[in-house]
Amino acid sequence: MINVKNITRLYENSSEERGIKDVSFSVTTGEIVCILGQSGSGKSTLLRTLASLEKKDAGTVTIDSGKTLSYVSQEYTLWPHLTVLENMTLAPVLHSPDKKNGINTEAINLLKRFELGEYVNSYPNQLSGGQRQRVALLRAVMNKPDVLLLDEVTSALDPELTKSVLDLIRALAKDGYTMVIVTHHMSFAMSVADRILFLKKGLLAQDQKTSTFFTAQTDPEIQSFILDIAKRDESIEIFKGLEQFQAYHMGLMRRLPEGSTIYVAGAVGDAWYVPMGDFYKAYEDLRMKKQIAWKMVTYDQGDNDRRLAKEFPELNQFKQMPRNIQNPANYNVFGDTVITQIFEAEPTIIQIKNQNIADAYMRFFEELWDTSK
Amino acid sequence: MLQVLIQYHYLLLQGFLTTIKLLGCIMLIGIPFGILLGVIGGRYSKEIFTFIKGARFITKVIPVLVFLFWLHYPLQGLLGIVIDPFWTTIFALGLLNTIAVASIVSSELELLPKAYREAGTTLNLSPNQIIRYIELPLLFRRTIPQLLLIQASMLEYTLFASLISVPELFKTAQSINAMIYKPVEIYSLLIFFFLIILGPLHLLIKWLDKKYVAQYD
Numbered sequence: 001m002i003n004v005k006n007i008t009r010l011y012e013n014s015s016e017e018r019g020i021k022d023v024s025f026s027v028t029t030g031e032i033v034c035i036l037g038q039s040g041s042g043k044s045t046l047l048r049t050l051a052s053l054e055k056k057d058a059g060t061v062t063i064d065s066g067k068t069l070s071y072v073s074q075e076y077t078l079w080p081h082l083t084v085l086e087n088m089t090l091a092p093v094l095h096s097p098d099k100k101n102g103i104n105t106e107a108i109n110l111l112k113r114f115e116l117g118e119y120v121n122s123y124p125n126q127l128s129g130g131q132r133q134r135v136a137l138l139r140a141v142m143n144k145p146d147v148l149l150l151d152e153v154t155s156a157l158d159p160e161l162t163k164s165v166l167d168l169i170r171a172l173a174k175d176g177y178t179m180v181i182v183t184h185h186m187s188f189a190m191s192v193a194d195r196i197l198f199l200k201k202g203l204l205a206q207d208q209k210t211s212t213f214f215t216a217q218t219d220p221e222i223q224s225f226i227l228d229i230a231k232r233d234e235s236i237e238i239f240k241g242l243e244q245f246q247a248y249h250m251g252l253m254r255r256l257p258e259g260s261t262i263y264v265a266g267a268v269g270d271a272w273y274v275p276m277g278d279f280y281k282a283y284e285d286l287r288m289k290k291q292i293a294w295k296m297v298t299y300d301q302g303d304n305d306r307r308l309a310k311e312f313p314e315l316n317q318f319k320q321m322p323r324n325i326q327n328p329a330n331y332n333v334f335g336d337t338v339i340t341q342i343f344e345a346e347p348t349i350i351q352i353k354n355q356n357i358a359d360a361y362m363r364f365f366e367e368l369w370d371t372s373k
Numbered sequence: 374m375l376q377v378l379i380q381y382h383y384l385l386l387q388g389f390l391t392t393i394k395l396l397g398c399i400m401l402i403g404i405p406f407g408i409l410l411g412v413i414g415g416r417y418s419k420e421i422f423t424f425i426k427g428a429r430f431i432t433k434v435i436p437v438l439v440f441l442f443w444l445h446y447p448l449q450g451l452l453g454i455v456i457d458p459f460w461t462t463i464f465a466l467g468l469l470n471t472i473a474v475a476s477i478v479s480s481e482l483e484l485l486p487k488a489y490r491e492a493g494t495t496l497n498l499s500p501n502q503i504i505r506y507i508e509l510p511l512l513f514r515r516t517i518p519q520l521l522l523i524q525a526s527m528l529e530y531t532l533f534a535s536l537i538s539v540p541e542l543f544k545t546a547q548s549i550n551a552m553i554y555k556p557v558e559i560y561s562l563l564i565f566f567f568l569i570i571l572g573p574l575h576l577l578i579k580w581l582d583k584k585y586v587a588q589y590d
Contacts (some may be wrong), residue, residue: 041579051495052494053494053495069495070495070496071491071495072495073488073491075486075488076488076493077486077488077491078492079489079492079507079511080511081510081511090498090506091493091496091497091498092494094498094506095497133467133493137494139496140495140496142576143496143497183376345527352388
């Protein structure tokens with residue numbers, strides 16, 4: 001639907017060159033792409049260039065004929081002299097003046113659907129920040145765009161208001177909108193995005209499937225970026241270091257209900273047992289006692305895995321992934337929680353508590369399970 | 374005071390009407406031309422914007438009375454023409470009003486958040502639709518108190534016309550006083566006239582300011 005080829009947009013900012021350089025990617029119909037990157041990496045410039053709000057220095061942006069884009073920025077852009085309803089209907093009514101009544105009804109229904117019906121005749125200054133951004137999103141939707149470009153629409157909001165806006169975007173994603181979203185909410189990106197584009201100093205450093213980007217990340221700089229944004233995300237907790245790693249898994253065993261299942265994808269051999277050290281024995285005893293099962297797909301099985309499968313087959317269902325599956329995500333899912341683990345000198349766990357993400361990762365796990373032997 | 378008013382009501386009314394005519398003409402010139410010039414300067418031409426700022430600086434520096442006298446005496450003498458002081462006043466104050474209005478409009482257009490215009494652009498509104506349905510209404514709300522304040526100043530400036538013999542309200546009051554010498558009654562009457570015209574105007578400015586500033590929180 002959108003094909004971006006080698007676009008460049010540079011500008012001087014306090015003697016430093018900023019913008020985007022030679023960026024290429026494409027977005028297909030119904031796809032949701034999140035753009036991540038450090039501040040000043042060119043995310044907003046890229047989105048503004050797609051929306052034709054910035055002139056390109058070079059390159060092309062091709063959009064399928066007849067397809068339209070709508071852009072919502074991080075600033076509050078509702079026109080303050082118009083009511084909520086007038087904000088939503090001004091552009092569509094100017095485009096089709098003969099359909100004014102139908103457009104008004106459609107706008108009111110849309111506002112009601114997203115619990116904004118009581119604000120139809122309110123002015124923007126009478127709304128909270130979250131309500132303003134939700135109306136701005138719905139105003140963009142009223143224009144019937146084929147692609148929504150959302151530029152950090154929650155950056156000016158506190159966490160509670162942020163949730164309402166992100167929920168609205170999730171609902172629009174469910175409706176099948178194609179979206180390109182700049183965000184710094186990791187759990188949100190994980191739950192809605194099909195792909196992640198990562199910009200580094202104006203260059204497109206990575207274009208990957210969401211699961212691969214977050215859970216099988218090999219670039220140390222991006223790993224550190226993921227940890228940084230995870231710290232700011234309320235639904236994400238990070239456990240770093242041997243002590244916390246072991247404590248987390250022991251705590252998990254204690255709090256999981258009897259008969260639960262932990263779904264594991266991408267772990268390699270015995271890597272996980274090493275940081276558990278002496279605590280592993282206590283962990284295994286507790287797991288067997290509570291009848292907590294592991295359902296695992298991995299490239300390789302280590303000695304411990306083989307032993308467990310032999311001794312307690314009903315609690316250790318293991319399958320081997322075909323080698324042709326590239327970059328499998330490395331994660332565990334249980335209930336509404338997903339964890340991803342980094343087995344380095346300082347082992348790290350990133351825990352995301354979010355039902356949408358857990359559901360998405362379960363679907364991915366089931367695909368892996370079905371294709372594995 | 375009432376006696377003076379009853380006795381000279383016809384003359385005072387004449388003077389009052391002359392003042393209103395002056396103000397009406399000054400507003401009719403200054404507001405539309407000022408808005409037009411301001412929109413051109415604020416949106417389409419950097420040169421016009423610079424010109425407006427320069428002209429505003431000059432008109433602020435030169436006292437209104439000096440400017441009016443210069444137009445009435447030396448300029449007309451140099452050109453060998455004689456223009457009715459009524460029209461000279463309208464030209465001088467109309468010009469000042471145009472420049473002041475243009476300056477307010479162009480500055481406010483510069484200050485209007487770019488995001489409002491961009492929101493229109495991304496919703497596929499044309500530049501003319503953006504100006505007409507978004508920027509001008511916003512501009513109107515933001516500038517109306519300042520524009521009214523300028524018009525109130527213009528009303529005050531019309532008093533200078535008395536110095537080049539325009540028979541406006543102040544000149545009429547002076548003439549009546551020269552005939553009957555009752556300065557307390559006559560000038561109190563003048564104060565009363567200005568109070569009933571400018572008082573409500575200033576209250577309106579205050580109300581509009583409060584009403585519209587709240588919309589931009």
